[in-house]
Amino acid sequence: MEFLRPTSWGEALAAKADAPGAVPIAGGTDVMVELNFDKHRPEALLDLNRVGELATWSEEEDGRLRVGAAVPYARIIGELGGRLPGLAMAARTVGSPQIRNRGTVGGNLGAASPAGDSHPPLLAADAEIEVESAARGTRMIPAGEFYTGVKRSALAPDELIRAFHVRPAEGPQQFSKIGTRNAMVIAVCSFGLALHPSDQRIGTGIGSAAPTPRRAFEAEEYAAGELDWAGRSPLDERVARRFGELAARAAAPIDDVRGTAEYRLHALSVMARRTLTWAWKDYLNGGATACA
Known part of the structure; x- marks a missing residue:
């Protein structure tokens, strides 16, 4: 297996063009597991650790945050937790402190596992993924179109994935995850939610309950029309319960070693109801975030 070590983004793109089968590696928390268990043996590894710009983030002219693909979860929690609370909540559930210091959202996106923890909050917050090739240049892919x-x-x-772009939270965000134990666990299912008060709408993200991460559009439309955005009336339990039912309806789970399809549907309904309740309560109190 060849090991490629570019020192710049241009070199990385050139290397990927010459060896399309090369697998990018930064934190290595997904790639090395597959290598160690001999599940995947690529023609080459493309080490991106010396491409410094991938480990930086900035605020763009349009107000969105541009976060490099190699910014680790620990820095998202510490440096961006106040502006990307949903993603920070999800990042806190990723593995151990050692994994959070190495693992990245870019790696999560590259692996595209339905159980990836960063996917639901990225979907709920309307993130876009910046990708680039040496031949065709840069393009932006909405998170909802990224998973195929x-x-x-x-x-x-x-x-190669260069960064993701997302607006800082303008309203409360939440993330909920169920696993077979309390720590260092792959999600049985997960749910992300973001309130967008300026548009009077809700964003959602479902994880580990379909072939791809996905949004619950019917649930979003229903709740957005039922909530009292201007008057800030308390959440009606009937609305919360129906929102949970519609969120579960958007899923397409399977039975596997971590849980049954029936359990996942029930859990999603509960998590959707709870995250909406938590987020709306925080909205009524004038806050932007609440602790999951």
């Missing part, structure tokens, strides 16, 4: 199948994405063979 189980561990498959819209990335072309010669493209």
Whole structure:
């Protein structure tokens, strides 16, 4: 297996163009597991750790945050937790402190696992993924269009993930996850939610309950029309319960070693109801975030 070590983004794109089968590696928390268990043996590894710009983030002219693909979860929690609370909540559930210091959202996106913890909050917050190839340049892919199948994405063979773009939270965000134990666990299912008060709408994200991460559009539309955005009336339990039912309806789970399809549907309904309740309560109190 060849080991490629570019020192710049241009070199990385050139290397990927020459070896489309090369697998990018930064934190290595997903790639090395597959290598160690001999589940995948790529023609080459493309080490991106020396491409410094991938480990930076900035605020763009349009107000959105541009977060490099190699910014680790620990820095998202510490440096961006106040502006991306939903993603920070999800990041806190990723593995151990050692994994959070190495693992990245870019790696999560590249793996495109339905159980990836960063996917639901990215979907709920309307994130876009910046990808690039040496031949065709840069393009932006909305998170809702990025996932195309189980561990498959819209990335072309010669493209690399450079960053993701997302607006800082303008309203409360939440993330909920169920696993077979309390720590260092792969999600049985997960749910992300973001309130967008300026548009009077809700964003959602479902994880580990379908072939791809996905949004619950029917649930979003229903709740957005039922909530009292201007008067800030308390959440009606009937609305919360129906929102949970519609969120579960958007899923397409399977039975596997971590849980049954029936359990996942029930859990999603409960998590959706709870996250909406928590987020709306925080909205009534004038806050932007609440602790999951």
